[in-house]
Amino acid sequence: MYKLMINGIVQGVGFRPFIYKLAVEEDLKGFVLNNTGGVEIIVEGDKSTLQRFMTRIKSELPPAAKIESVSVRELPDRGYNKFEIKLSTKGNGSTLISPDLAVCDDCIREFSDPDDFRYHYSFINCTNCGPRYSIIKETPYDRPVTSMRDFNMCNKCRSEYTNPLDRRFHAQPIACQECGPELQFIGKDLKSINGDPIQNTIDALKQGKIVGIKGIGGFHLACDATNFEAIAEMRRRKNRPDKPFAIMANESNLAEIVEFAKTDLVLLRSTIAPIVILPKRSPSILATNLAPFNPNIGVFLPYAPHHYQIVDEKLPFLIMTSGNLQDEPIAKDAFELQQICDFFLTHNRPILNRSDDSIILPTGKFNVLLRRSRGYVPTPIQAPFPLIPTLACGAELKLTFALSNNKEYFLSPYIGNSGSKATMDFYEETLQKYKRWFNLDPELVVCDLQPDFTTTKLAEAMKLPLVKVQHHHAHTAAIMAEHGLDEKVIGISYDGTGFGTDKAIWGGEILIANYENFERIYHLEYMPLPGGDASIKHPIRIAYAYLRSAGIDTSFLTGIPSWEQKVISKQLVNNFNVFQTSSMGRLFDCVAAMLDLYPNITFEAQSAMALEFLCENEDVLQIEPFSFHIKSGLIGIKPLLRDIAEAIKNKAEQKIIAKRFHRTILEFTLVTAQRLRRDNNLNKIVLSGGVMQNKLIVSGLAELLVKNDFEVYRPQKLPANDGSISVGQLMIANRINKNKMEK
Ligand SMILES: [Zn+2]
Ligand SMILES: [Zn+2]
Numbered sequence: 001m002y003k004l005m006i007n008g009i010v011q012g013v014g015f016r017p018f019i020y021k022l023a024v025e026e027d028l029k030g031f032v033l034n035n036t037g038g039v040e041i042i043v044e045g046d047k048s049t050l051q052r053f054m055t056r057i058k059s060e061l062p063p064a065a066k067i068e069s070v071s072v073r074e075l076p077d078r079g080y081n082k083f084e085i086k087l088s089t090k091g092n093g094s095t096l097i098s099p100d101l102a103v104c105d106d107c108i109r110e111f112s113d114p115d116d117f118r119y120h121y122s123f124i125n126c127t128n129c130g131p132r133y134s135i136i137k138e139t140p141y142d143r144p145v146t147s148m149r150d151f152n153m154c155n156k157c158r159s160e161y162t163n164p165l166d167r168r169f170h171a172q173p174i175a176c177q178e179c180g181p182e183l184q185f186i187g188k189d190l191k192s193i194n195g196d197p198i199q200n201t202i203d204a205l206k207q208g209k210i211v212g213i214k215g216i217g218g219f220h221l222a223c224d225a226t227n228f229e230a231i232a233e234m235r236r237r238k239n240r241p242d243k244p245f246a247i248m249a250n251e252s253n254l255a256e257i258v259e260f261a262k263t264d265l266v267l268l269r270s271t272i273a274p275i276v277i278l279p280k281r282s283p284s285i286l287a288t289n290l291a292p293f294n295p296n297i298g299v300f301l302p303y304a305p306h307h308y309q310i311v312d313e314k315l316p317f318l319i320m321t322s323g324n325l326q327d328e329p330i331a332k333d334a335f336e337l338q339q340i341c342d343f344f345l346t347h348n349r350p351i352l353n354r355s356d357d358s359i360i361l362p363t364g365k366f367n368v369l370l371r372r373s374r375g376y377v378p379t380p381i382q383a384p385f386p387l388i389p390t391l392a393c394g395a396e397l398k399l400t401f402a403l404s405n406n407k408e409y410f411l412s413p414y415i416g417n418s419g420s421k422a423t424m425d426f427y428e429e430t431l432q433k434y435k436r437w438f439n440l441d442p443e444l445v446v447c448d449l450q451p452d453f454t455t456t457k458l459a460e461a462m463k464l465p466l467v468k469v470q471h472h473h474a475h476t477a478a479i480m481a482e483h484g485l486d487e488k489v490i491g492i493s494y495d496g497t498g499f500g501t502d503k504a505i506w507g508g509e510i511l512i513a514n515y516e517n518f519e520r521i522y523h524l525e526y527m528p529l530p531g532g533d534a535s536i537k538h539p540i541r542i543a544y545a546y547l548r549s550a551g552i553d554t555s556f557l558t559g560i561p562s563w564e565q566k567v568i569s570k571q572l573v574n575n576f577n578v579f580q581t582s583s584m585g586r587l588f589d590c591v592a593a594m595l596d597l598y599p600n601i602t603f604e605a606q607s608a609m610a611l612e613f614l615c616e617n618e619d620v621l622q623i624e625p626f627s628f629h630i631k632s633g634l635i636g637i638k639p640l641l642r643d644i645a646e647a648i649k650n651k652a653e654q655k656i657i658a659k660r661f662h663r664t665i666l667e668f669t670l671v672t673a674q675r676l677r678r679d680n681n682l683n684k685i686v687l688s689g690g691v692m693q694n695k696l697i698v699s700g701l702a703e704l705l706v707k708n709d710f711e712v713y714r715p716q717k718l719p720a721n722d723g724s725i726s727v728g729q730l731m732i733a734n735r736i737n738k739n740k741m742e743k
Contacts, residue, residue: 001030001077002050006057007038008068009379012098012141014127015039016085017169018062026053029080034140044077064101064128064271066379085164097136097437099375100216100355102273102303104129106167111305117156122198122306123181123349127171129271133378134217134353135173139437143172147350154179173349181349183306188342190334198309201345205315210234212323212341215304217355217374217413218330219323219337219344220248222310226317228287234319235289237340239326243603244291245319246275246298246357248307253316257284258299264362272375273303274358279617286317295613298359306345322356329416329426330354353433354426355413363695366702369719370693371398373414378434380408381717384484384731388738391431391442391462392729393455395471395498395722397604399423401431401455402726403440409730410434414723418454446733448474448725450499467733471498472509473518474728475688479720480515481731483713485684488514490676490710492669494697495689495721496536496585496604505529507583507689508635510672512680515735522672524587525634526580530571539589539607540599544568545578546590550638552645559599584665584691587637591661594644595654605690612694614658620696621704623656625664630675635668666700670708677710686713692720 006015011034019032019041026049030042043050054072061067103111107124110116118124125131138145153161157176160168168174175181185197193200204211205222208230213220221238223230225247235241249257251269258278260268267276275298280291291297300320302308311318323331323340331337332351334344355377359370387404394401399415412430416423434440446467447459459466469477475498476491491511500506501520508524528545535541540560545568547554554565571578585608592607593599595614601607626647627639640661647657677683685705692698692715705712718724 001042001044001075002054003073003075004041004043004054005038005071006041006067006069009064009066009096009098010039011096012127012132012172013064013101014062014167014169014171015065017127017164017166018060018065019057020083020085020164022053022056022060023083026056028053029083031080031084031086033086042080043083044080062128063104064098068382096380097139097141097378098132099272099377099379100131100133101129101271102375103305103308107305108308111308118176120309121175121177121180122183122304122309122347123173123175124305125171125173125175126168128167130171130173131216131349133355134351135349136437137352141172146172147352148173148175151175151180181347183345183347186334186344186346188338190338190344193343197345198306201310201343202315204343205310205318208233209342210237210340212331212334212337212344212346213306213310213320214334214344214346214351215307216351217353217357218332218351219334220320221323221337221340223319224315224317225290225319226285226287228289231287231289231319234340238321241602242292242606244294244298245321246300247286247290248302248311248318248320249299250311250313250316251301253313254299254301255281257281257286257317258297261362267360267362267367268299268301270375272358273300274360274375275300277359277361277370290319293610293613295616300357310345324416327417327420328422330356353430361693361695363699366699366714366716368693368695368698368715369717370721371414372400372411372719372723377413378410378437380410380438381727382408384481384486385734387730387734388444389440389442390444390446390730390734391459391464392726392733393445393447393459394726394729395448395455395474396450396453398719398722399427399455400723400726401427402730403431403434403438403442404730404734405438405440409727410438410440411718411724411727424454444733444737446729448499448729449501465737467729467736469729469732470501470506470518471725472506472511472689473513473732474725476511476513476518476686476728477515477731478718478724478728479686479688479713479715480513481727482715482718482724483686485686485713486515487684488512488680488682489684489686489713490673490682491518491686491688492673492701493689494584494665494691496583500582505532505579505581505583507581507585508587509582510669510676512676512682515731516739520633521676522630522633522635524582524584525636525638526582527586527590527637528572529579529581529583529586530568531577532579536586536589538600539593541568542586543590543593545572546641547594547645548572550641552638552642556645556648557594558596559593584689588691590641591644594641594648595657605693608691608694611658611661612696614655615662615696616655617695618659620659620662620666620700623659623663625667626660628664628668630668630671635672640664662696662700665697666704669701670704673705673710674708683709684711684713688715688720690721
């Protein structure tokens with residue numbers, strides 16, 4: 001007889017019934033049970049059957065299950081006479097919680113079948129699909145500790161729930177019209193409105209209204225994506241003038257609005273059901289104010305049953321943007337969104353744990369993960385080396401935290417940008433839950449070097465050994481960890497803002513780094529940033545300051561009135577409230593403003609994106625770079641700015657300027673990397689930072705560096721942006737702490 005211990009995501013995903021069915025088919029005897037360490041299987045039978053059984057476990061695994069490890073022990077036979085599913089036992093260790101899973105094809109088939117028992121039941125689910133993370137209160141995952149506890153199963157549901165051969169055996173959120181949650185359509189005043197909630201929702205959307213739709217991880221704000229007026233109103237109420245909105249689309253209409261490859265469709269249809277950023281088709285039926293001046297659009301497919309009832313060929317394109325107020329986390333209750341919505345489609349299954357939609361940007365063969373949240377969390381990630389229980393607090397924007405045990409770590413859902421009380425409450429609440437669920441009690445805490453971050457203050461208040469980590473070191477370490485690297489590498493970290501060891505604002509950094517240490521070998525030369533954050537919202541001020549400091553005539557700049565010029569000049573002369581920065585993000589802002597793209601911006605990276613879009617996704621490797629110089633650790637960008645100013649005066653095509661600008665970044669990165677290789681005998685390059693969300697930069701760099709025989713590691717499974725800072729912090733702090741202990 002064999003005893004198998006299986007770890008991974010094996011609970012709440014139909015694993016035991018799957019094992020039961022396999023064992024019965026193979027005529028094996030014994031049992032299967034859940035314990036807090038995973039799933040335990042005892043099987044008796046002849047050796048070849050047992051071998052086949054084990055192969056079949058791996059090859060026929062339920063779609064949502066994920067095996068991390070299997071241990072097999074051979075024991076003397078006991079003479080079992082049947083195979084059964086035993087009740088759970090308590091063991092040591094913690095079980096994993098499955099992420100929320102998009103509704104599966106089998107359930108949608110039943111849902112669409114007028115003869116089926118659960119025809120058009122908006123909360124249909126099975127062991128392979130449905131909410132998990134969002135409904136759980138405690139571990140181990142079992143119905144009484146979920147938000148389904150107050151719904152008493154009817155006889156029909158109970159018989160399925162208890163039948164090992166049923167595809168809803170132990171599906172904790174099992175429900176039907178008789179016994180489960182219900183939809184409700186309510187007005188702005190939160191009072192119930194008569195009629196069919198789905199039909200009411202569709203009618204309201206068709207009339208151009210804004211409806212808050214309660215989903216899996218939170219509310220969406222919905223309106224008709226073809227209705228210009230409705231979108232304009234949503235922008236006004238949400239105070240979001242330009243930032244693109246994502247669209248939930250009916251699958252068979254998808255090709256009308258975006259271009260996509262087969263692999264993109266696989267992503268869209270996966271259990272994660274992420275938002276995928278794809279090239280817009282034009283012309284299209286979509287309203288022009290949906291993603292203005294943006295060639296791409298974020299699309300996703302219905303993933304909760306009620307989404308299918310609303311988004312169909314009659315209403316194929318809906319804006320479904322995260323339901324939150326500015327700078328606040330996604331809402332889980334209607335009252336939070338009263339000032340934005342005309343109506344709500346809500347339901348009585350509470351959302352216990354919020355998560356925003358995950359976002360993926362395909363870039364050729366590789367994808368860039370922009371946001372790792374619903375569908376991913378709270379699945380742990382393997383650490384590249386043994387850790388101690390540690391809390392990494394993250395940075396400030398795109399905030400996440402990471403918590404580790406000794407071999408893996410849990411990366412929180414996307415929390416938002418820190419600052420508002422609501423965001424930090426969400427952070428704190430999620431942190432407490434993760435500690436409890438996964439039995440994690442940190443012995444070490446780590447934060448950013450920036451003294452003013454809310455997360456820094458939080459870490460300092462913890463009374464635990466504290467490590468502070470430089471931002472771009474953390475960026476590099478995160479992507480090293482993603483690829484399991486544990487050695488010295490060349491780290492290229494290009495992003496917006498990170499506090500430097502010299503208190504300047506870093507962001508165009510070329511490092512030699514391992515986990516314990518880093519050396520800043522090259523960086524963009526320092527330029528003046530008048531007013532710090534204030535000029536980040538007004539890139540034209542950055543352009544003006546950069547050009548003045550480079551001694552370049554600024555008279556061609558449009559979009560900066562003379563009073564503003566005077567203010568900034570005075571600031572520069574008196575060095576009043578002027579910060580020094582090597583930020584790559586600010587260089588993009590500067591060049592975009594020189595080209596008169598966005599003198600002022602309304603969302604992060606707006607002008608950097610505009611510069612990228614000017615290139616129309618064309619290959620930039622073939623074009624001539626502008627000038628730059630590299631001297632004693634500095635990448636001189638004044639020659640670059642001079643060339644660009646010259647090109648603008650000579651009325652060069654904007655697209656050509658944008659392409660040559662991108663090409664210049666690729667070129668000076670290559671040159672510095674080659675020097676580093678020559679002087680330090682290093683060949684592995686790790687790319688990180690928010691600028692790696694620029695397709696032309698990340699793909700261009702990877703291509704150019706690989707062509708020059710470098711081994712390139714780019715962000716794929718972790719966000720390139722600050723969403724993975726906490727992961728890098730975790731690795732660095734552990735290594736520093738370990739070295740300290742050993743001394
Ligand atoms: Zn299902
Ligand atoms: Zn029922």
